């Protein structure tokens with residue numbers, strides 16, 4: 001069976017959902033071979049083995065603290081020696097840019113934002129803000145594909161004991177250096193990209209996200225926001241949904257005090273069910289909502305949250 | 314002479330002419346390419362232009378000999394993207410235009426742009442937007458860095474250029490905020506988190522008419538048509554299906570129990 005090379009940037013004992021999805025997809029397409037972005041630990045090797053990885057390649061020492069160049073050189077080197085049928089990476093900003101450079105290094109086609117990869121390596125993705133679903137193929141080299149989270153149901157495979165190969169890192173060439181890294185505080189809620197349900201707030205919440213958060217917590221949902229809300233500083237930019245924020249397809253999206261501008265819809269209109277709460281009956285978001293409420297977020301959201309808690313007993 | 318040794322700062326800003334998202338956008342034809350009839354300068358590239366202008370303005374601007382060259386690759390009407398950049402304050406323009414470029418994917422686009430950048434020569438900073446609003450891949454800047462052998466400082470939300478020629482920028486992920494540094498020349502892309510792009514004023518619009526734009530064909534660049542366009546692309550779109558437009562569902566007006574009705578709806582959809 002053909003090797004499918006999977007890039008796991010930060011190998012840990014507890015793989016993230018997106019990482020498990022990549023391995024599950026690789027297992028479906030062939031034999032998962034993993035390249036770590038950092039030196040291997042026994043726990044991380046066991047973790048990827050549990051999802052069917054048969055081999056792990058990892059740098060012998062930590063990569064230089066540079067942007068993208070080091071990872072790209074590493075992934076391309078491992079791809080040259082393992083000759084995979086495809087290379088899969090996460091669809092993050094880093095993942096896409098690493099893929100971009102690997103594509104040039106290997107003279108290979110790069111396809112981003114994949115939601116599915118078929119056995120013949122045809123990729124399905126949605127384009128033009130969810131307006132079209134296209135299938136695309138790499139026609140040259142090894143397909144280099146970045147896969148969106150929530151695309152594959154992660155399943156455990158017959159556990160393998162992957163052989164670990166240490167890789168000497170070659171000179172990655174000119175790069176920007178990382179001079180400082182600050183961690184952002186974690187919210188404790190589900191990650192926006194992985195969540196089954198998302199409750200988002202916009203300018204209409206008028207600076208107060210507590211009711212959005214309360215409804216999100218009652219539903220076990222992630223919190224999102226419009227750009228008006230993030231630009232105002234009411235909530236951190238990483239919560240922004242839309243063209244220049246996250247593109248998500250949850251089972252349920254609740255937009256509260258959001259008008260439904262084209263750039264916002266670009267990030268959420270492939271949700272399965274859309275609910276909108278807005279005081280303006282002409283708000284464009286109602287045109288795409290399955291259930292719309294013309295009302296005030298300050299009364300509707302707390303009532304819904306209380307009702308959910310009441311029914312849950 | 315480079316900016317670090319006291320020469321003028323030469324910035325190249327990459328601008329793309331893209332279909333206006335305010336209108337319906339369509340894929341058409343045998344190669345499922347995008348219909349470009351209603352097109353504008355990509356809004357996200359306006360942030361790149363703004364950053365480029367700020368970099369030179371911090372050192373005395375065009376009067377002091379610093380330049381911002383706007384470069385686009387695209388069909389004839391893509392010249393409008395360069396024109397808008399000139400109106401905003403770019404000092405000159407370059408339009409790479411050749412029928413053979415039609416249908417280029419990111420790899421072919423980055424090849425044509427890298428060849429043009431080498432042909433023009435001497436830039437300290439190559440500045441791009443965070444994504445084209447049509448292709449939305451965000452991979453062209455990284456591919457340019459790879460092809461040009463330059464450091465990439467991409468997805469930056471704050472840029473500062475020191476007198477020593479060291480560029481500093483901030484890049485945020487979901488979990489971290491990193492500070493990056495690169496020596497020039499470098500390939501840079503900026504997000505929409507920086508300062509809002511300026512509007513062209515009357516003076517800018519009039520002044521743009523006197524600014525020079527050079528048009529370059531593949532033959533000027535010594536680039537083989539087989540390496541760009543559909544022929545030179547490494548990916549191919551096989552099929553495109555328009556997603557059925559979403560239709561409006563039920564809309565109710567809150568009469569005091571809308572929150573409860575919302576929960577009924579969610580229970581009905583088995584979403585609780």
Ligand SMILES: Cc1cc2nc3c(=O)[nH]c(=O)nc-3n(C[C@H](O)[C@H](O)[C@H](O)COP(=O)(O)OP(=O)(O)OC[C@H]3O[C@@H](n4cnc5c(N)ncnc54)[C@H](O)[C@@H]3O)c2cc1C
Pocket residue numbers: 201202203204205225226227228229240241242243244245246256257258259260261262263264267277278279280283295296297298356357505
């Ligand atoms: C290049 C570019 C990229 C962009 N990217 C994004 C993006 O990624 N994501 C994004 O979201 N936007 C993006 N935008 C911005 C987008 O165009 C809109 O400006 C933004 O989405 C508006 O946010 P909003 O709906 O919260 O605010 P508004 O449009 O101001 O809407 C607020 C709504 O709240 C309602 N309201 C007010 N008070 C109440 C109340 N008490 N109860 C109920 N409803 C109330 C109002 O009726 C109104 O409909 C982008 C713009 C540009 C130019």
Ligand SMILES: Nc1ncnc2c1ncn2[C@@H]1O[C@H](COP(=O)(O)O)[C@@H](O)[C@H]1O
Pocket residue numbers: 327328329330355357358361384385386387419422440441442443444445446448449450451452453454
């Ligand atoms: N045809 C083009 N002409 C000029 N610049 C481009 C072109 N295509 C992409 N770019 C630049 O690369 C950035 C990212 O584009 P993309 O990788 O297509 O999302 C854009 O914001 C532009 O700055």
